[in-house]
Amino acid sequence: MPKKLGVGVVGVGVFGEQHAKVYSQLEHVRLIGVADLNETRCAQVAKTFGAKAFGDYNELVARADIDLVAVCTPDDAHLHPVLAALSAGKHVFVEKPFATSVADCTKMASAAELAGRKLTVGQILRFDPRYHVAREAVARGDVGEIVHLTVRRNNQMASADRLGGRTSVLFFLGIHDLDFMNWCVGSKLQRVYCESTRRVLDNADDTYLALVRYENGVIASLEASWVLPRGYGKLEAEAEIVCTNGTVFVDGSANAVRVATSGPVNHPDVTYGPEVAGLSYGALRHQLTHFVDCIRFGGEPLVSPAEAAQAVAGICAMERSLKTGAPVYLGRKPK
Ligand SMILES: NC(=O)c1ccc[n+]([C@@H]2O[C@H](COP(=O)([O-])OP(=O)(O)OC[C@H]3O[C@@H](n4cnc5c(N)ncnc54)[C@H](O)[C@@H]3O)[C@@H](O)[C@H]2O)c1
Incomplete structure (x- = not known):
């Protein structure tokens, strides 16, 4: 039985909090930490889901017990945390839009290739x-x-x-x-x-x-x-x-x-994410479970970086x- 995947979430505003919630509930995952520039928000989300709070995402992505980083920063702030996570050897789930320029999509897709890590984008439909x-x-x-x-x-x-x-x-x-x-x-x-x-x-x-x-x-x-x-x-x-x-x-x-x-x-x-009997249910949970399974068992994510870039x-x-x-x-x- 493979060990639990360690997960970190960068950016825990409205949607990053939903990510943290789902990861905290998935059977084969351990939510290790969350990072956000907003210290109060970061501490509150970390406390709610039993994770550690980080002010600087570089510290979070460097942790040896993290395998997967979810990037939920604003639309135009995906590039740097994604590159940092990939260069630290982590798999990455980045929220949609992949980026706000094609050049940034190319940089992230190339970095994932180079690192030999999986990268997918939150095209939740x-x-x-x-x-x-x-x-x-x-x-x-x-x-x-x-x-x-x-x-x-x-x-x-x-x-x-x-x-x-x-x-x-x-x-x-x-x-x-x-x-x-x-x-x-x-x-x-x-x-x-x-x-x-x-x-x-x-x-x-x-x-x-x-x-x-x-x-x-x-x-x-x-x-x-x-x-x-x-x-x-x-x-x-x-x-x-x-x-x-x-x-x-x-x-x-x-x-x-x-x-x-x-x-x-x-x-x-x-x-997308209603709570049913105390558990998060719906498309977001399914999407994150799918990516976790791709990492655990070696499958190809339903959303490729090339498709998200298109x-x-x-x-x-x-x-x-x-x-x-x-x-x-x-x-x-x-x-
Ligand atoms: N798939 C979906 O259905 C769906 C739904 C909502 C939002 N989203 C996407 O999720 C992303 C986040 O959206 P949101 O609505 O949660 O935004 P938000 O503004 O509520 O949250 C973004 C958070 O990122 C933090 N942040 C910004 N720069 C940072 C940095 N460098 N390091 C650490 N934290 C940083 C901010 O402090 C904020 O708390 C966006 O890309 C958005 O398009 C997807």
């Missing part, structure tokens, strides 16, 4: 049963070949309140759906065109709409937005994959449970398209 099952139906050929896809993810303003100005909704949410589309289509992105607008928020764009063309001729549209009313109680997300012999529709909205009080109606999360390349191209007002080519230009 691949572990959301709704999206996973839809993609399997497409991959089996149940509905023929893809003609076009439409994806959308519209969140409440609370995320923009928290993250606006620090990241864009394209990097925060749109990358989930772009990775899902790329996974379904299985072809390289050829060209993207993007529009955005800012009518509600003052520190970030409200909504992005992008048109995408793949090298195999599939076309797609992507909508990412975070200006639904604060009391709306859920996000609205869906995907439709229209194929030559049928269609697959995903209702990705969090609406299975409705809690109505005298205040706004709430739709608690039942997909999603980043797509989002970067959308942002370039916004600046230039023109379509941006990523792959072969048609003759």
